[in-house]
Amino acid sequence: xxxxxxxxxxxxxxxxxxxxxxxxxxxxxxxxxxxxxxxxxxxxxxxxxxxxxxxxxxxxxxxxxxxxxxxxxxxxxxxxxxxxxxxxxxxxxxxxxxxxxxxxxxxxxxxxxxxxxxxxxxxxxxxxxxxxxxxxxxxxxxxxxxxxxxxxxxxxxxxxxxxxxxxxxxxxxxxxxxxxxxxxxxxxxxxxxxxxxxxxxxxxxxxxxxxxxxxxxxxxxxxxxxxxxxxxxxxxxxxxxxxxxxxxxxxxxxxxxxxxxxxxxxxxxxxxxxxxxxxxxxx
Amino acid sequence: xxxxxxxxxxxxxxxxxxxxxxxxxxxxxxxxxxxxxxxxxxxxxxxxxxxxxxxxxxxxxxxxxxxxxxxxxxxxxxxxxxxxxxxxxxxxxxxxxxxxxxxxxxxxxxxxxxxxxxxxxxxxxxxxxxxxxxxxxxxxxxxxxxxxxxxxxxxxxxxxxxxxxxxxxxxxxxxxxxxxxxxxxxxxxxxxxxxxxxxxxxxxxxxxxxxxxxxxxxxxxxxxxxxxxxxxxxxxxxxxxxxxxxxxxxxxxxxxxxxxxxxxxxxxxxxxxxxxxxxxxxxxxxxxxxxxxxxxxxx
Numbered sequence: 001x002x003x004x005x006x007x008x009x010x011x012x013x014x015x016x017x018x019x020x021x022x023x024x025x026x027x028x029x030x031x032x033x034x035x036x037x038x039x040x041x042x043x044x045x046x047x048x049x050x051x052x053x054x055x056x057x058x059x060x061x062x063x064x065x066x067x068x069x070x071x072x073x074x075x076x077x078x079x080x081x082x083x084x085x086x087x088x089x090x091x092x093x094x095x096x097x098x099x100x101x102x103x104x105x106x107x108x109x110x111x112x113x114x115x116x117x118x119x120x121x122x123x124x125x126x127x128x129x130x131x132x133x134x135x136x137x138x139x140x141x142x143x144x145x146x147x148x149x150x151x152x153x154x155x156x157x158x159x160x161x162x163x164x165x166x167x168x169x170x171x172x173x174x175x176x177x178x179x180x181x182x183x184x185x186x187x188x189x190x191x192x193x194x195x196x197x198x199x200x201x202x203x204x205x206x207x208x209x210x211x212x213x214x215x216x217x218x219x220x221x222x223x224x225x226x227x228x229x230x231x232x233x234x235x236x237x238x239x240x241x242x243x244x245x246x247x248x249x250x251x252x253x254x255x256x257x258x259x260x261x262x263x264x265x266x267x268x269x270x271x272x273x274x275x276x277x278x279x280x281x282x283x
Numbered sequence: 284x285x286x287x288x289x290x291x292x293x294x295x296x297x298x299x300x301x302x303x304x305x306x307x308x309x310x311x312x313x314x315x316x317x318x319x320x321x322x323x324x325x326x327x328x329x330x331x332x333x334x335x336x337x338x339x340x341x342x343x344x345x346x347x348x349x350x351x352x353x354x355x356x357x358x359x360x361x362x363x364x365x366x367x368x369x370x371x372x373x374x375x376x377x378x379x380x381x382x383x384x385x386x387x388x389x390x391x392x393x394x395x396x397x398x399x400x401x402x403x404x405x406x407x408x409x410x411x412x413x414x415x416x417x418x419x420x421x422x423x424x425x426x427x428x429x430x431x432x433x434x435x436x437x438x439x440x441x442x443x444x445x446x447x448x449x450x451x452x453x454x455x456x457x458x459x460x461x462x463x464x465x466x467x468x469x470x471x472x473x474x475x476x477x478x479x480x481x482x483x484x485x486x487x488x489x490x491x492x493x494x495x496x497x498x499x500x501x502x503x504x505x506x507x508x509x510x511x512x513x514x515x516x517x518x519x520x521x522x523x524x525x526x527x528x529x530x531x532x533x534x535x536x537x538x539x540x541x542x543x544x545x546x547x548x549x550x551x552x553x554x555x556x557x558x559x560x561x562x563x564x565x566x567x568x569x570x571x572x573x574x575x576x577x578x579x580x581x582x
Contacts, residue, residue, distance in 0.1 A: 041385050046428035047453065049512035069384040075287035082384045107290045111381040112297055112344050113351075116290075124286045152336040153326045156284050191328065219330040220339070 006142050006175025007207035008096030012062065012248035013274070016267045019253070023053055025260040033264065035062040037250045038093070040100075041069055044085040054092070063093045064208070064248075066177075067100035069111065070135060072145060072168075073118045073128045074104040083138050090139055097142040097207050099177040102128065102165060117150035120157035120164035129171030136174065144175035144207035149185040149214070149223035161186065162200040175207035178244070180236040181229065181252075185214050185221045194232075198239045206244040211237055211270060212252040226255035228266050237270065241277045249274065284324060292324055297340045298380060300373055305345075307338035348376050351386045355422060356393065357474055358414040358467040362407055362495050371403040387426075390419060410498065414463045417516075420455035420507040421467075424514045427452040432569035443537040449572040450531045455507040458524060462501045464516040508570065517568075522547050523561050527570075 003009045013034035018026075025031070036057060043054050057063060067086070070078065090098065103115040118124050136143045147165055159167070169176055178201060180194075187194035211234075213227030229237075229251070241247065251267035284292070295312040302308050311320035321333040328336070352372045353360060360368040378400075379392045394415045397404060404411035429451060438446070450456075504524035506517045519527070522543045529539035544554055565571060 044385065045387070045426040048426035048429070048509065050426060052512050075290055079384060104290055106384075107287070107294045109382050110294065110298070111384060112294065112340075113347055113381060113386055114297070114340060114343055116293065116297070116340060119284075119286065119289055121286070127286060151331075151339040152333075153328075154289065154324055155326055156289065156324070189328075219335070222339075 004175070004204065004207065006097060006144055006205055007248060008142055010096045010248070011246070012064070012208075014267050014270050015062075015064070015248065015250045016263055017066075017250065017252050017254065018057060018063070019257055021257050022260040022263070027053070027056055029260075030060060031260065031264065033061060035064060035248070035250075037064050037066045037252075040065045040067040040086060040089055040098070043092075044082075044089055051092075058093060063095060064250075065089065065093055065095040065098045066146075067098065068115070069105060069113065070100040071105045072100060072102060072131050072135070073116075073124060074106050074131075075127060076107065078131060078135060079106075083135065087139055090141055095141065097144055097175065098139060099144040099146055099175075099208060101148050102145040102168060103148045115148045117148065117152055117154075118164065119154040120159045120161060122158060122167070125164055125167040125171060129168050129174075132168070132172035132174050136172075142175055142207065143172075144177040145169065145172075146177035146179050146210065147182050147186075148179075149182040149189075149221075151189055151220055151222075153190055160192070161190075162197045166200065166202060169202065169205050174205070176201060176205045177208045177210060178206050178240055179210035179212070180240055181210065181212040181214060181233050182223060184230075184233045184236055185223045188221045194236055195239060198236055198243065201243075203243040203245075206240070206247055208248045208250065209237065209240055209244070210250055210252055211267075224255055225252045229269070234269070234273070238273050238276075241273045246274050246277050289324055292320075293337070293340075296320065296337055297344045299341065300377060301342060301345050305342065307334065307341045345373070345376075348381065348386070348389065349373070351389050352376075352393075355390045356415065356418045358418050358463065358470050359393070359411060361466070361470045362411050362414050363404060367403065371397075374400070374403065387422065390422070393419060409500070410461050410463070410495075413457075413459045413461045414466065416457055417459070417463050417467055417505070417507065420457055421514055424453045424455055424507045424509050429453060429509070430572040433566065433571035433573050435566070437573055441536075443540075444535060446536040447533060448530050448536060449574070450527065451508075451570055451572055453509045454527075454570045456524060456527055456531060457505045457507065458528075459503050459505055460500050461498055462503050463498075464503070464505055464518070466495065466498060468516075506570075508568065510568065522549060522557065526558075526561065527565075 003011045015035035015037055016033060018036040018038045038054065043050055045051065101115050103118060105112045105114055105116050132143055132145060145168060165176065183194045183197045187197065211229050212225045213229055215222045215224040215226065249270045251263065253263045299308060299312050307317060309317055311317040318334045321337040325333040325336050327333045349369065349372050363371060375393065375396055379396055381389050394412055397412055397415055401408045504519045504521055506519055508515055508517060525543035526539050529542045540558060549557060
């Protein structure tokens with residue numbers, strides 16, 4: 001099940017996000033890492049150091065692109081300049097699949113630079129799926145949509161978040177980047193059982209899994225990517241792996257970034273869950 | 284509520300400026316109470332009201348964008364002072380919200396906006412405009428496109444009367460009234476080493492303010508450029524600036540040279556040697572693009 005049409009029939013292991021504080025370590029020490037995930041927007045530029053670093057990384061490592069501002073859920077059409085630059089980058093990285101979020105963030109040409117939550121309506125599912133298809137057709141690459149952490153729900157919603165996710169991916173015929181930390185964060189913010197979410201997604205569409213840490217406040221949890229992964233999230237990950245099989249997994253750590261070794265060691269904790277899924281398959 | 288209408292409603296609230304205490308305003312966009320506005324489309328839960336849930340996004344929006352401008356304009360912050368810079372950035376974001384998929388472009392209108400809204404800089408307007416120009420040029424020099432550089436052989440059959448030379452996109456020319464290159468380097472150095480206690484940091488901030496206050500006007504001509512993917516500031520003479528500025532506007536080389544030396548005090552007999560030296564330096568630094576081959580006309 002791991003290699004499927006939504007991740008370009010690849011069988012990637014455990015990766016980490018490529019972040020500036022680790023550039024020097026990676027380029028000089030050349031640590032063994034299965035793959036790196038890059039934030040596409042950081043490299044959708046015309047020249048200079050970021051692209052030079054990326055080219056050096058590409059010489060040694062597998063890279064997968066992850067975006068933060070395609071806004072599949074924004075009601076208006078995708079920005080053509082964004083798509084053109086994204087396609088140029090796809091050609092450069094040869095990413096086997098590309099992910100971005102199931103959210104919105106721009107309207108009338110103004111960008112919030114945030115991952116704003118969707119109303120879970122059939123209209124939104126239809127429009128979002130249509131945009132995913134348009135982007136995939138333009139980029140000519142498999143797309144996986146990622147569930148986001150959210151802090152608000154809408155009166156107009158007609159279904160649960162996981163039903164909405166299923167509706168979008170079935171209509172768009174695309175993959176899922178399942179973020180189990182985001183499921184946990186949203187479950188705490190919106191009072192649902194996170195296992196219901198993990199048990200409801202179409203496992204055969206999972207192209208990749210994200211794990212991360214978060215910050216707990218008095219009345220809500222914020223998805224900050226600045227802590228190690230907590231046990232309840234590892235349990236969700238375990239369940240996701242049981243359902244989806246050995247899946248490309250990535251640890252996100254974006255703030256208060258520790259040493260490369262600390263981040264990589266945290267990511268490698270996923271190994272024992274992946275190993276058990278391989279054993280289960282063998283039995 | 285339809286998707287587009289809901290997104291417009293939420294975006295208006297998210298992008299509305301925060302209160303002085305950095306919370307969501309009680310007044311809704313367009314008038315009325317924000318609590319009623321939020322509850323029209325956002326559900327409350329057992330811990331948070333609709334207002335509080337919307338406020339999380341409202342605050343994140345402002346903190347994220349203000350932080351981006353703070354990172355891009357540390358020199359301007361140092362010129363205006365923390366509080367004034369913060370207030371100015373809030374006004375800037377209201378007038379010039381992000382219209383790009385990348386935050387890299389958020390500050391692109393800073394200089395022109397500040398010029399149109401001089402009250403934010405008061406008596407420091409000229410200095411503030413100079414540092415804002417330099418900081419935006421620095422961003423452009425960092426990641427603008429690099430084309431193949433001009434080689435000597437590209438000029439073999441060139442005629443100065445018609446030859447047009449194109450500057451690399453990452454080469455930015457600035458004529459400045461203040462030596463803000465020194466100021467920005469000093470600000471960065473202090474930011475880099477600002478790792479000690481709060482008391483020590485406060486001391487540094489005061490030193491900053493003193494440095495800015497002492498900065499006397501001094502006309503300089505600056506090129507912000509890139510070598511081996513690092514950005515550098517290079518001061519040049521007025522003549523050099525005039526040649527480069529004319530070339531960047533598309534003037535042929537002969538006209539660019541005429542313009543450069545028309546007002547120059549340099550003795551005529553030194554012009555040829557000076558021009559030769561300029562071009563040697565600029566070619567070494569790779570500032571000019573190789574001319575594009577004209578496509579043969581189709582039959």
